[in-house]
Amino acid sequence: MALANPVDNQSNNVLKCPSPASMDLTPRKCKTNVRKFQSEEDVAKALAKYVADLSEKYIREKGYFSVVLSGGTLIHTLRKLVECPYKGSVDWSKWLIFWVDERVVPLNSPDSNYKLAYDGFLSKVPISPCHIYAINDKLSPKAAADNYEARLKNLVNKETIPVSDASGFPKFDLMLLGIGPDGHVASLFPTRLQRFEKKRWVSFITDSPKPPPERITFTFPVINSASEIAMVVTGAELADAVKITLGGVLPTGLTPLPCMEVSPEEELTWFLDKDAASKL
Numbered sequence: 138m139a140l141a142n143p144v145d146n147q148s149n150n151v152l153k154c155p156s157p158a159s160m161d162l163t164p165r166k167c168k169t170n171v172r173k174f175q176s177e178e179d180v181a182k183a184l185a186k187y188v189a190d191l192s193e194k195y196i197r198e199k200g201y202f203s204v205v206l207s208g209g210t211l212i213h214t215l216r217k218l219v220e221c222p223y224k225g226s227v228d229w230s231k232w233l234i235f236w237v238d239e240r241v242v243p244l245n246s247p248d249s250n251y252k253l254a255y256d257g258f259l260s261k262v263p264i265s266p267c268h269i270y271a272i273n274d275k276l277s278p279k280a281a282a283d284n285y286e287a288r289l290k291n292l293v294n295k296e297t298i299p300v301s302d303a304s305g306f307p308k309f310d311l312m313l314l315g316i317g318p319d320g321h322v323a324s325l326f327p328t329r330l331q332r333f334e335k336k337r338w339v340s341f342i343t344d345s346p347k348p349p350p351e352r353i354t355f356t357f358p359v360i361n362s363a364s365e366i367a368m369v370v371t372g373a374e375l376a377d378a379v380k381i382t383l384g385g386v387l388p389t390g391l392t393p394l395p396c397m398e399v400s401p402e403e404e405l406t407w408f409l410d411k412d413a414a415s416k417l
């Protein structure tokens with residue numbers, strides 16, 4: 138999926154995209170670390186240590202650790218976390234798992250982000266099933282988004298998840314995000330309106346440019362209320378999006394990339410392999 142021009146003629150539901158000049162492209166102020174590695178294997182090792190260290194910190198400070206997963210290549214890159222020494226040293230009983238986006242398909246479908254995470258990660262560590270917040274896969278996209286948002290509100294009301302003092306949106310400890318070659322993050326795509334949602338916690342899409350078309354997704358106010366975000370990016374096909382985002386220069390006429398808007402409340406850490414960082 139290539140970087141997108143403002144008008145995507147493939148869809149009737151296209152974004153009448155504001156011109157880049159009229160969008161707020163002011164660089165966000167969060168603390169940003171860019172960590173570059175020789176190989177994807179080195180990214181996987183560093184990512185495991187980073188997540189294990191944050192798990193220890195947040196469990197010590199708050200008693201639990203809320204982690205928001207994405208789908209795609211991220212789960213494979215997380216593989217070292219379910220190996221020695223972390224498999225035995227992390228206090229998995231204190232983890233709460235959520236999804237930043239999910240495809241509206243049965244949970245046992247090969248397209249499901251839950252299944253991807255279950256097969257590659259969750260089935261290998263002792264996280265309690267009642268701490269794993271998968272979507273309700275029996276619902277329409279809109280109903281699934283409403284249902285996920287209502288469940289998050291319930292967790293906030295019970296004070297399981299705090300709200301951000303700054304934004305009033307739920308504040309997760311860590312989000313682990315990937316990006317697409319078009320710069321999408323979660324299921325917030327360059328030419329789709331969900332990226333501009335300011336009120337909802339969870340939105341839905343029925344015409345995703347990347348299949349499958351029906352998905353639910355956290356909105357930017359929720360994503361940017363997280364304490365920490367890791368952007369885990371490997372592979373040469375992502376080098377252009379990385380260059381634009383970290384270089385801060387948008388080519389003329391290109392729709393601003395959703396991944397440029399990621400800005401958590403505490404710290405943003407990019408994990409890049411040599412290929413993804415090759416145009417920096």
Ligand SMILES: O=C1O[C@H](COP(=O)(O)O)[C@@H](O)[C@H](O)[C@H]1O
Pocket residue numbers: 206207208209210211238239240250314315316317318321322323324347
């Ligand atoms: O469709 C999706 O794509 C993004 C990026 O995936 P990747 O394979 O390029 O890493 C992913 O973060 C998102 O969760 C997923 O639904």
